[in-house]
Amino acid sequence: MTxxxxxxxxxxxxxxxxxxxxxxxACVTACKGWNTENYGAPLADVDxxxxxPVGSFLNRIHSYEVQxxxxxxxxxxxxxxxxxxxxxxxxxxxxxxxxxxxRVEDGIVLVNESDCIGCGLCAWACPYGARELDPSExxxxxxxxxxxxxxxxxxxxxxRQPACVRTCPAGARHFGDLSDPESDVSKLVAxxxxxxxxxxxxxxxxxxxxxxxxxxxxxxxDILAPYLEPVAEEPQGFLGWLDKTLERIG
Amino acid sequence: xHPAPSIIMFSALSGLGFGxxxxxxLGFPEVSGWVAFIFFAIGFALAGGxxxxxxxxxxxxxxxxxxxxxxxxxxxxxEAWAAAGAMAVMGIYAALIIFTGTRVAILxxxxxxxxxxxxFTTSMIYTQLKTVPRWxxxxxxxxxxxxxxxxxxxxxxQVSVAVPFLVALGVLQVFAWVDxxxxxxxxxxxxxxxxxxxxxxxxxxxESPHTGGNYLTHEMAFRIARKHAQxxxxxxxxxxxxxPVALLLLPFHHLLALLAVVSHFAGVAAQRWLxxxxxxxxVSLYYGR
Numbered sequence: 374m375t376x377x378x379x380x381x382x383x384x385x386x387x388x389x390x391x392x393x394x395x396x397x398x399a400c401v402t403a404c405k406g407w408n409t410e411n412y413g414a415p416l417a418d419v420d421x422x423x424x425x426p427v428g429s430f431l432n433r434i435h436s437y438e439v440q441x442x443x444x445x446x447x448x449x450x451x452x453x454x455x456x457x458x459x460x461x462x463x464x465x466x467x468x469x470x471x472x473x474x475x476r477v478e479d480g481i482v483l484v485n486e487s488d489c490i491g492c493g494l495c496a497w498a499c500p501y502g503a504r505e506l507d508p509s510e511x512x513x514x515x516x517x518x519x520x521x522x523x524x525x526x527x528x529x530x531x532x533r534q535p536a537c538v539r540t541c542p543a544g545a546r547h548f549g550d551l552s553d554p555e556s557d558v559s560k561l562v563a564x565x566x567x568x569x570x571x572x573x574x575x576x577x578x579x580x581x582x583x584x585x586x587x588x589x590x591x592x593x594x595d596i597l598a599p600y601l602e603p604v605a606e607e608p609q610g611f612l613g614w615l616d617k618t619l620e621r622i623g
Numbered sequence: 624x625h626p627a628p629s630i631i632m633f634s635a636l637s638g639l640g641f642g643x644x645x646x647x648x649l650g651f652p653e654v655s656g657w658v659a660f661i662f663f664a665i666g667f668a669l670a671g672g673x674x675x676x677x678x679x680x681x682x683x684x685x686x687x688x689x690x691x692x693x694x695x696x697x698x699x700x701x702e703a704w705a706a707a708g709a710m711a712v713m714g715i716y717a718a719l720i721i722f723t724g725t726r727v728a729i730l731x732x733x734x735x736x737x738x739x740x741x742x743f744t745t746s747m748i749y750t751q752l753k754t755v756p757r758w759x760x761x762x763x764x765x766x767x768x769x770x771x772x773x774x775x776x777x778x779x780x781q782v783s784v785a786v787p788f789l790v791a792l793g794v795l796q797v798f799a800w801v802d803x804x805x806x807x808x809x810x811x812x813x814x815x816x817x818x819x820x821x822x823x824x825x826x827x828x829x830e831s832p833h834t835g836g837n838y839l840t841h842e843m844a845f846r847i848a849r850k851h852a853q854x855x856x857x858x859x860x861x862x863x864x865x866x867p868v869a870l871l872l873l874p875f876h877h878l879l880a881l882l883a884v885v886s887h888f889a890g891v892a893a894q895r896w897l898x899x900x901x902x903x904x905x906v907s908l909y910y911g912r
Contacts, residue, residue, distance in 0.1 A: 375693045391820070401832075426835050433832035435909055437814075441824035449829060450820060454909065463753065469690035469699035488689055491682015493842065494699055497624075500754045500812070502906035505838040511682025568819045571905070573811045574753055582819055 375468045377461065381480035384552035385518055386458050386579035387538065388561055392586045393545035396434055396451030400537035400546060404432040404455070404516075407536035412521040413486050417509035429505045431455055431516040432537055450585060453546065455537070456503035456516035457570065457578035458482050464495035464504060464515075472513070480552075480579060481520055486512045500574045523548075551579055624755065625842050626899035629679040634745060635891045637673025637706075638767060640666050641738040642775025644713050648735030651781050655724060663717040665778065667710070670738075674706055698751055702744035709737035742771040749898075756810040757902045762799035769795060770863075770891055777884050782871050789871075789887075793864035796894070800856060803901075812905045828911025843904035844912045855897055863890025 408431055409415040418428035432455040440447045458475075462482050465473045472488035473495050475481070484495075489512040496504040496513065504515045519535035522528060532539060538546040549558035558581075561567065567581030608616050643666040647654065654662050678684040691707075693700040713734035719725050746767035749758040773792050776785040814828070815821025867883035867890075 375696045427837055427841075429838065430832075433837075435828065435832050436830040437818055437820060438827045438829040439820050439823045439825065440827070443824075448823065450818075452818060466696040467699065467748075467751070469693050469697045469703065470686065471689070471693050488686065489683065490686045490690060492680065492690075492699065493682075494697075494748065496838070496842065497752055497904065498754060500817075500905045502839045502843070502909055506682060506842075508838070570819060571812055571816050573816060574905070584819065585823070 375465050375471050375473060377465055377475055378477045381460075381475070381477055381552070383479040383550045384458075384460070384579050385479045385481055385523070385549070386551050386558070386581070387455070387518075387535070388547040388549070388551075388558045388567060388581050388583060389453050390545045390547070390565075390583040391450050391452065392583060393543045394434075394451040394453055395543050395545070396436055397542065398434050399540050399542060400453060401430060401432050401434055403536040403540035405430055407519060407522070408514075408517070412517060413484075414507055414510035414512055414514070416514060417507050419508045427508055429507045429514045431503075431505075431514060433502075448585070448588065453537075454501060454503070454570075455580075456482060456518075457501055457576070457580040458516075458518065460577035460579060461575060463498040463500075463574075463576060467494045467498045469494070481518045482515070483517055483520065484513050484515055486510070489513050500571050500576065501578075518548075551581070624899045624902040624904055626896045627680055629676050631892060631895045631899065633673045633677035633680070634767070635673075635888065635895050636669050636676065637745070638742055638771040638891065639774040639778060639888060640669025640671070640673055641709065641741050642771035642773070643778040644670060644709065644738040644775070645735040645772065646775040646779035646781065648713060648716065648731040648733075648738060650726070650728065650731060651776075651779050651784075653726065655720060655726075659717065659720045662779070663713070663721070666713070667717075670706070670710065670741075698744055698747040702741060702748065705737055705741040705744045709734060709741050712737055739768060739771065742767050754905050755902045756807045756812070756905070757803045760799075760803055760806050762803060763898075766796060766799055770894075774884075774887060774891065777867065777880075777887055780880060782875060782880070786868055786871050789864050789868050793860055796860060796864075807903065810905075812908070814908045814911075817905070817908045828909070831910060839906055840910055840912075844907035844910050852897060852901055855893055859890045859893035859897065861890070862886050862893060866890075 405416055416429045418426065420426050432453060435452040435454060437450050437452055438447045439450065458480055462475055465475050465482060470488045470490055472485045474483060476483065491506055491511040491513065493506055496506065504513050507514045522535060523533050525533060534548045538548040547558050547561060549556045551558055553559060562581045565583040567583050569578050570582060647662055647666060678687055681687060690700050690703045694704050712730060716727060716730040716734050719727055743764055746763040750763045753759050769792050773785065773788045776788055814826045818826050820826050866886040870879045870883040873879055
């Protein structure tokens with residue numbers, strides 16, 4: 374059913390820390406690995422060693438350069454992007470077959486691949502580029518929030534989180550229930566001012582991004598300076614005479 | 624947006640087909656016997672051919688029937704219902720005219736309304752997308768339906784009515800292009816809102832996630848030939864409006880009328896190509912395009 378639920382019991386999602394992400398792409402690899410070997414159609418790579426390799430990924434890392442208005446050097450941010458499991462997911466309502474749906478129990482947006490006709494309209498409806506049509510299976514692939522890990526009692530408890538979160542070496546990705554104000558992720562969002570991507574699109578994304586912390590400013594101050602002789606601005610003595618003489622000649 | 628030939632042919636052909644069926648349903652012209660058979664056959668061939676062409680775009684056309692299920696929320700599903708309804712009602716209407724010689728006017732009106740409704744649902748598939756500012760605009764429904772009506776008038780040989788409608792369509796199209804440019808320029812979705820980093824300074828895409836393309840860049844970040852957009856717009860108006868009007872103002876001849884239809888169709892195809900090629904999806908911002 375492609376009508377969106379009015380309320381979900383939980384609101385599972387990710388919190389991504391732009392201050393911490395080092396852009397190593399480990400989450401991309403872990404995601405591709407897990408989601409190729411487990412739930413749903415594998416994530417294909419076509420022409421992998423040829424001239425135009427193309428493949429489906431559920432998570433991609435962009436990099437952005439930001440030039441501060443106040444001057445100073447540009448800052449570089451690595452920017453992981455996967456499905457934001459929007460509360461008002463436009464990808465779900467446009468689906469003609471009911472293959473796309475948002476779960477009432479936890480708010481995860483999923484695709485029932487056996488109902489997907491591969492029309493691609495949901496990918497058009499998503500402003501974030503979170504959905505990709507698999508080049509081999511011709512069904513729509515998207516982040517499942519590793520639904521086959523997070524409830525999987527065959528896995529050790531520490532592994533019951535999305536592969537991207539589990540693998541992140543920098544701790545830039547966090548997983549939890551964003552509808553519970555007491556959850557770690559909710560506290561993190563409150564503390565760090567987590568924000569939505571493209572809020573004007575009206576999708577009410579569940580995933581939040583934590584803004585980069587302001588850069589430290591090193592003051593122009595040298596602790597030894599008061600004890601040092603000031604360096605002469607004007608050359609003195611012989612050098613001073615030479616400087617003046619050369620200036621006179623030249 | 625990537626201008627997929629199957630989708631362009633679908634929207635141009637089915638628009639013309641449903642336009643003709645609309646006219647036949649309204650009784651312009653009132654046809655019977657063999658003439659009716661040929662008119663309806665052309666209408667069904669164009670509309671049905673367009674629908675078949677659209678299925679080439681699907682990854683799994685064998686599951687296409689599932690698209691009838693989600694009419695409550697999905698314009699694509701509503702399109703499937705409207706198209707099937709229009710074909711069915713017009714089919715009965717046509718069969719009664721051809722085989723029994725009776726024209727059930729009310730059936731024709733319902734068929735005409737469903738035919739236009741089909742074109743409307745097609746256009747709503749694009750208009751509903753907030754992600755494509757050029758499409759999220761009043762013009763796709765108005766233009767798609769206008770093109771269908773004008774194409775239908777041409778196909779149905781309603782020469783005297785077609786001329787003023789063609790001129791009006793040309794004016795409407797040019798106004799729509801100008802207003803779409805304004806809408807796209809005024810879009811409040813930027814790389815700053817897309818990344819949330821705008822408060823620090825000017826955001827610029829530094830590196831793509833990968834060196835090659837992907838489904839998103841192929842499908843939605845289409846850039847080729849946008850620079851020829853202005854030339855193509857002029858060509859499309861000349862083909863769709865100017866040439867047909869000129870041909871129809873000459874003393875009537877079936878060959879000239881046919882040429883007018885062919886020229887109009889070529890113009891519509893060029894317009895639809897631009898409709899996709901010019902449309903910019905907000906996801907292209909993430910890719911620095």
